[in-house]
Amino acid sequence: MTPAPPRKPAERPYHHGDLRRAILTAALDVIAADGPSALSLRDLARRAGVSHAAPAHHFKDRTGLLTAVAAEGFGLLAATLSEATDLKDSGVRYVRFARDHPAHFQVMFTPGLLRADDLELTAARALAGDALRGAVAAVRSEELGLDPRLAGVAAWSLAHGFATLLLGHNLDGPVGDQDPEEVFRALAAMLFRRDS
Structure with a gap:
């Protein structure tokens, strides 16, 4: 009897691991370096070493990928804000x-x-908004001198404006070598001063 030829191992399909995470991470690197306009699914596929169609399986298109980035961001922001001790800390x-x-x-x-109608995005955005509104609600409106909704707008405007100016290097001169978080605390104390 002739021995059977050795069996070839079954070919296994290519498996990248967590391709969705790899594409998101690569997208965040591109956005941080060159902005969202530089984002291309084909380029991200090349970076991840997969076919140009692979990212579309997870995100459908560029808008889907950017929506996933935003949803993840709002989720991270909500988690960060939920740990705040007060309005200034938020x-x-x-x-x-x-x-x-x-x-x-x-x-x-x-x-x-x-x-805008993506469920993951709207849910994460709502969580972040709820965390900010919760911090504002913890301060009595008469202490702020504003109705709670306007106090929320004022608090968000201050934090968002400061963060945007900081990231754009527009505050390099005024902030200098100071810790930006401490500078923000001082600004918030000035603007949301509690009169006794």
């Missing part, structure tokens, strides 16, 4: 988030890049 954490996640921050607040 603002400091907002500024810290922007500094730690500049690519997310840039995409999150550019609605023209995103699918």
Whole structure:
């Protein structure tokens, strides 16, 4: 009897691991370096070493990818804000988030890049908004001298404006070598002063 030829191992399909995460990470690198306009699914596929169609499996298109980046960013922001001890700390954490996640921050607040009706995005955005509103609600409106909705707008405007100016290097002169978070605390104390 002739022995059977050795069996070839079954070919295994190519498996990248967590391709979705790899594409998101590569996208964040591109956005941080060159902005969202430089983003291309074909380039991201090349960076990940997969076919040009592979990213579309997870994100459908460029808008889907940017929407996923924004949803992830709002989720991270909500988690950051939920740990705040008070309104000023919420603002400091907002500024810290922007500094730690500049690519997310840039995409999150550019609605023209995103699918506004995406469920993951709307849920994460709502969580972040609830965390900010919770911090404002913890301060009695008469202490702020504003109605709670306007106090929320004022707090968000201060934190968002400061973070945006900081990321754009517009505050390099005024802030200098000072810790930006401490500068923000001082500004918030000036603007949201509690008169006794």
